[in-house]
Amino acid sequence: MSSSELFDRIAHEIYQQGYCVIRQALPEKLGMALAREVRTLPDDRFSRAGIGRQADYQNVEAIRRDEICWIDNSTPAGQEWLLWTDGLKQALNRRLFLGLFSFESHYAHYREGDFYKVHLDAFRGQQNRVLTVVTYLNPDWTDNDGGELLIYPEKSGVPLLTVQPEFGTLVVFLSEEFPHEVLPARADRYSIAGWYRINTSDRNRVDPEL
Numbered sequence: 193m194s195s196s197e198l199f200d201r202i203a204h205e206i207y208q209q210g211y212c213v214i215r216q217a218l219p220e221k222l223g224m225a226l227a228r229e230v231r232t233l234p235d236d237r238f239s240r241a242g243i244g245r246q247a248d249y250q251n252v253e254a255i256r257r258d259e260i261c262w263i264d265n266s267t268p269a270g271q272e273w274l275l276w277t278d279g280l281k282q283a284l285n286r287r288l289f290l291g292l293f294s295f296e297s298h299y300a301h302y303r304e305g306d307f308y309k310v311h312l313d314a315f316r317g318q319q320n321r322v323l324t325v326v327t328y329l330n331p332d333w334t335d336n337d338g339g340e341l342l343i344y345p346e347k348s349g350v351p352l353l354t355v356q357p358e359f360g361t362l363v364v365f366l367s368e369e370f371p372h373e374v375l376p377a378r379a380d381r382y383s384i385a386g387w388y389r390i391n392t393s394d395r396n397r398v399d400p401e402l
């Protein structure tokens with residue numbers, strides 16, 4: 193699938209249903225570079241993920257256990273990823289007039305037993321995170337390794353989708369609309385989670401900060 197076919201398909205499915213899951217979507221070479229990088233980053237580049245400002249540490253531990261490392265332009269793999277996600281942003285803006293403005297993303301490492309309970313990535317009205325993108329960097333993932341992503345309909349209940357975190361699978365969904373969770377991993381699980389944001393700056397506040 194060429195990248196323009198892929199971006200067309202993502203735009204179409206986001207328009208139709210608000211989410212899409214595509215296997216083997218991430219370009220192979222990019223996926224390999226990211227998979228290699230996430231495994232070679234020193235441990236001290238990763239930190240315990242948070243869940244917003246108020247929550248204390250114990251609260252966070254009950255909700256999510258992964259460790260994250262924000263991705264920037266300082267490595268070739270990071271650069272290539274940001275270029276690719278920028279291409280996706282432009283394609284979605286062109287096709288859907290979403291007005292996506294900025295993008296932030298991090299590697300995530302779930303060790304054995306780590307999980308992320310049901311949550312939304314953005315809250316309605318705050319208009320910060322509009323679109324979530326997740327991709328997986330696990331070449332040898334098996335059904336026994338757990339760590340599935342479950343995506344629920346807006347009112348929760350029965351999952352709409354169960355996604356295995358297999359190498360190259362790409363998940364995109366509207367951040368305000370779909371509660372989701374990561375079931376406990378039974379092996380090291382590597383992924384990238386990212387968010388496109390719109391520009392909600394006004395006279396008194398620049399947001400996202402430049």
Ligand SMILES: O=C(O)CCC(=O)C(=O)O
Binds near residue numbers: 300308374383
């Ligand atoms: O890794 C995944 O499958 C999803 C992660 C997630 O929901 C998040 O980081 O907000």
Ligand SMILES: [Fe+2]
Binds near residue numbers: 311312313372
């Ligand atoms: Fe999430």
